[in-house]
Amino acid sequence: MKGFVFDLDGVLADTAKYHYIAWKRLADEIGIQIDEAFNEQLKGISRQESLERILEYGNKAAFFSKQETAAMAEKKNQQYVELLDELSPEDALPGVREFLASAQQYNIPCTVASASKSAPFILDKLGIREYFAGIVDPADLTKGKPDPEIFIKAAQLMKLKPNEAIGFEDAQAGIDGIKGCGMYAIGLGTSEQLIGADRVIRDLSEVTVEELICL
Ligand code: B16
Numbered sequence: 001m002k003g004f005v006f007d008l009d010g011v012l013a014d015t016a017k018y019h020y021i022a023w024k025r026l027a028d029e030i031g032i033q034i035d036e037a038f039n040e041q042l043k044g045i046s047r048q049e050s051l052e053r054i055l056e057y058g059n060k061a062a063f064f065s066k067q068e069t070a071a072m073a074e075k076k077n078q079q080y081v082e083l084l085d086e087l088s089p090e091d092a093l094p095g096v097r098e099f100l101a102s103a104q105q106y107n108i109p110c111t112v113a114s115a116s117k118s119a120p121f122i123l124d125k126l127g128i129r130e131y132f133a134g135i136v137d138p139a140d141l142t143k144g145k146p147d148p149e150i151f152i153k154a155a156q157l158m159k160l161k162p163n164e165a166i167g168f169e170d171a172q173a174g175i176d177g178i179k180g181c182g183m184y185a186i187g188l189g190t191s192e193q194l195i196g197a198d199r200v201i202r203d204l205s206e207v208t209v210e211e212l213i214c215l
């Protein structure tokens, strides 16, 4: 294995909880009740598609125009970005900094494959952006996760084929995308939640660069 591809929310930082808080506030305002179980379906899914799923869940998709949904998505993002203001280097998830520093020592490139348009901002806040050879711009994608496109592009940024890299993901949509291009998938979570992952771990402190490059 010659490179690592990282999802962001739920893998490098616990920003998933801030997405949930911001979506819940917006859903409450329009009279839709969402809970954490429903929120699982939004992980790894783009902002606009997440909103569409919420509106469909509350049977309200037909009530809003395109302009209204664009304004709602923008409002959710403003709240989310305000919550991110609190982020600091201590908010990197366990093992993240050590793993990235070790990859750098072994000269193994790392890239980010996140659906979030805030990824560069979050990496700066966590103080880990310097470890990445590239960040896929979600604006360049024709399809979001579970389509493999984002992971293929992440491998290309390292001049690697997908099957020469390992992808880390916390969402089922992400595991499906990684496996869809023949990449080795490490899920962060539980094997009941992450079907099809080649290996499931709790966090990055459970693996070493040394062992993974020998796969
Ligand atoms: P934004 P990931 C995803 O990030 C989140 O899991 C998902 O909840 C969010 O809607 C999506 O990013 C878009 O984020 O609104 O900031 O552009 O898990 O792919 O790193």
Ligand code: MG
Residues within 6 Å of the ligand: 007, 008, 009, 010, 011, 043, 044, 169, 170, 171, 174
């Ligand atoms: Mg994620």
